[in-house]
Amino acid sequence: MNKVGIVATGITPFTMDDKKIESVLLESTKELLKNNPSIPKNEIDSVIVSTNNNSKYLSPILSEMIGIKPKIAHSIENLCNSGTNSIVSGYSYIASGLADLVLISGAERYDSPGQILDWDNSRGAFKHPIFWASIFTSAYKREFSIKDEDLAIISVKNHKHAQKNPNALSKKTYSINDVINSKAITGDLKLLDCSRSCTGSASILLASEKIAKEISDNPVWITGIGQKTISAGFTKNDSLSSMESTKISSKNALKMAQKEIEQIDVAEIHDAFSVCEPMALESIGFTNSGNGLKFAKELHESDNFKINPRGGLIGSGHPLGATGIAQTIEIVQQLQSKAHNRQVENAKTGLVHNMSAAATSSTVLVLET
């Protein structure tokens, strides 16, 4: 299998702007190409667009807008983990020898249709993500005797981190009291516990080992990939206080990279709602069951940016199709020591966790310099 490296990235601010998806898509792609003038644009032989938007033929459209004629061009939709699914597909094209240089661009509008999974009728009338998040939160609080103020630390920490991310949607820090006194969405969910669907775009360029070494001084290598789909329907989750698909994905990603969890220096975790972060931290193996919030609180109190340095989904905003790519870009910047005032010192190995629809499916990537 050919080695695959990340050789360029492009990301633009996440907003609530009402723009055409094609314009949003072009923003980060333009940024990527502008910031990396040495990239041989005409050698990009594959373009993958990650989005839940209903517009058609977006990958050929993007290719035409940037003036290239790739061999492979198509979209990928898999709800919230469309981004890392696109990266895994791009990886596979290169690893198999089908392509050498793959552009992956994710984009979404604030009104993304990817928020609601119409098919999942076992959810009855409760199809909005706030309902599975409320059930997860209630189950997690019950199982581990957690209070709302304990859970609020995730939102406090991630909004704090977001203030050091110029592309983040959040422009404000919040206290524990602010979080627990924010508008009640349900009995178990406050407004500040939720990530916000927004408009945003993020792009990444993958290259084969040979080309990566030619066009980049410091490529970041994708050394581990783990993916698992348990179901499409939320009610098929056996456990409501842990993430089975995440457990399997992270185990396989770490095994492929020949790493132990202790060797992960920095991680992006899919905190669609506050409760998702401790659940994921435990399921990935950063800490034992029920200790995720203690782990996050210690990081927050020591101002350690190891988990969700860019502010996670809660702080950065959640443009669904762009999220997994934005998470990956953050880890690339961390490993290249380009994360400015949110830099985690000596970060050599990083992890990305991206999931969909109440963790019915997960992707975990391990990245290394």
Added chain:
Amino acid sequence: MSFESELSNGNFCIPKCTNCTKIVWPPSEFCDGCYGIVSLLKGNFEGEIIEFSQDSHGYFCMVEFVEKIRIMARKKEQPQIGQIVKISTCGIKDESYFFEII
């Protein structure tokens, strides 16, 4: 009658494979194990509340029936974990199933 036409008439049925007897959930015309034809069991089934929360309209619960059939259902009175309940009202509205339990 299909699961959905029964549900539209207010009847919650349990889909079961006529070939291998597996309970098929979510409802489908064919068994997800052997692709056999699915029939519908009728009855006043009992389920157990395994988790719940609430919003401004009342409580919403995850209810588990036989062989891990789970649905999300509305409940007016305070639910208890482990409480045995039955579907009082169900149907299809705006292309979505809805269930109410007592």
